Amino acid sequence: MASVTLLRTKGLSRQFGGLKAVNDVNFAIREGEIRALIGPNGAGKTTFVSLLSGRIAPSAGSIEFLGNDITARPAHKRVRDGIAYTFQITSIYPMLSVFDNVALSAQSALQRSPGAKPAVIAAKAKEALEHVGLSDRLRDRAGTMSYGHQRLLEVAMGLALEPKLLILDEPTQGLSDGEIENFCRLVKEISRSATVLLIEHNMPVVMKLADTITVLNHGEILAEGSPENIRANAAVQAAYLGTG
Template sequence: MAAVTLLHTKGLSRRFGGLKAVQNVDFDLKQGEIRALIGPNGAGKTTFVSLLSGRIVPSEGQVFFEGEEVTGDPAWRRVRKGIAYTFQITSVYAKLTAYENVALAAQSALSRSGAVRKKDLDRAVAEAIEKVGLSDRARMKAGELSYGHQRLLEVAMGLALRPKLLMLDEPTQGLSDAEIDNFCNLVRDIARTATILLIEHNMPVVMQLADSITVLNAGEILANGTPAEIRANPAVQAAYLGS
């Protein structure tokens, strides 16, 4: 059976003054896959995922999610439809505990079904925090966590939203080697129930996790393919991977 397209863009573009950050991108993401988005600094990766999440609006083009156009939907509405995005720079609430940060996301997800019961909220928060390995830090203020643990907390917040699509922007930044290994296992676990778009510079992580890879360069798609195909692509080697 053919894979179902979860997200699709058509001619997606974004300009900032004279800078063409994203140029006429047609992009398809299949349900259930782990897709990596890579490219050199300034390639337009973060702008592109910001367009997908609704944090910025396109200059031209369209975004479709589950066959429905969402181009005009703000970020909060896309979250309700199942699109979650963790930022390149952490966006946790420093003065709240790790538990409270995740509870805000979990409450948003649970409220879609009606009144939120405390036991359901506690369960959802505990599950998300346990998945990222922060159970023993649940009562710590988020601002007191290490940078790597703040990154994991943000992933827990994304999980608590119960997304259909989880976009992770540079999630391994600030993690130790052991934490990166645990993160890779976490992504495989998440992929059982959600589609993942991974924006990552750590190429061993990309090659290990991704089912397929999209390469951006100067705001345009340079190549799509499996990890083996991308590694062997001369244009990708010249623009990003090196010889």
């Protein structure tokens, strides 16, 4: 595994009124890693990744991506830098076809390469859909698909952006057991060319996929380590794994 730090936060914080949703978080993820971010509901996970992607601004602290300070960089420019974020709630274009949804992402990515032709955009879109198992749904209207397939479509849209860091927020929600197995194979494949940050409640998926697990609780890092270490951590069991 590469040892180059892809993204780092220092003292990252976000307050909403008197609520410290994210509090003084120091976090680093390496290139080529599959990192899982877990924690109980309300732990600050979605707020944290929204800070990383630029959807919200921090109250304090900094974010570095490939050694560059991106704390004040807007979300659309972070996408160009190589940070793609699939949302906890699907953000597809429901009236467009499955193909057109992904082609829009591919077109955005290829704008970095002057002279990108429609055929190249189409090929990139089809490749991304092939990866997630939706190549037979190209012409379907996106909004008519099941929730689980819409989640896979959103992953394909993220892949078409050719990200260096792909943030997946609750990607297995709404997927069947068979689809979850296929998703796990997909993430392993993605990790060959991109770093993956996975926010997930499905603990078997987390334990199967993650190289390292970061546990958030009350907006702070409670623990960090290998799946084996996290499973055995008494504080994590009390705060999260031992509940429900």
